[in-house]
Amino acid sequence: MTYAILANGAITAHGSAADLWPNTSFSGNGPNAAFLTAHDAQQIRSDAPYDQATQYLQSCDPYVLNGEVFNTIAVPIPTPPPEPAWDQFSLTALADPGLNIAVLVADPTVPNAARGLSAALLEAKLQGEYVNFAACWATVVAAAQIPPSRVAELVGLAQACHLPQAFIDAILPT
Numbered sequence: 001m002t003y004a005i006l007a008n009g010a011i012t013a014h015g016s017a018a019d020l021w022p023n024t025s026f027s028g029n030g031p032n033a034a035f036l037t038a039h040d041a042q043q044i045r046s047d048a049p050y051d052q053a054t055q056y057l058q059s060c061d062p063y064v065l066n067g068e069v070f071n072t073i074a075v076p077i078p079t080p081p082p083e084p085a086w087d088q089f090s091l092t093a094l095a096d097p098g099l100n101i102a103v104l105v106a107d108p109t110v111p112n113a114a115r116g117l118s119a120a121l122l123e124a125k126l127q128g129e130y131v132n133f134a135a136c137w138a139t140v141v142a143a144a145q146i147p148p149s150r151v152a153e154l155v156g157l158a159q160a161c162h163l164p165q166a167f168i169d170a171i172l173p174t
Helices: 033-038 086-095 097-106 111-127 131-144 148-160 165-171
Strands: 002-007 010-016 041-043 055-065 068-076
Touching: 002 055, 002 068, 010 055, 033 041, 041 068, 086 097, 086 111, 086 148, 097 111, 097 131, 097 148, 111 131, 131 165, 148 165
Parallel strands: none
Antiparallel strands: 002 010, 002 041, 055 068
């Protein structure tokens, strides 16, 4: 157990009973209430008030709240990140006339990359593997000479669909 020594409502020291009162022997339960009162000390609590529906307790340095000492503080439960909208990304990209033309332009010179792009996108979605997509996409971008502004539009779509950053990075040709 840990304890805090207070002076005028402020913590002046905190630690274990052995650290705060060396050469003092206590029962197995540590200092009793009378000892703590005599030494202006309190046991540090880990059960700070909080709303379980919207907060959780996080460890922190001891502090005084309403005359009691706590070493946890209520913090908001983080909002979970939005789910990636892979289908929205795929459907939007597949319907984009400019991307379709780029793939058609690339097909005669780099058919494996152009034809493998859809399968690589599916692999990215289902398995979280982006290497094949990155290779196919970079090859298509180079062969079709897709302008940076069009690549930036695809990056914007991926960001709007909350796709993983590693996938977004794969869209940017090196």
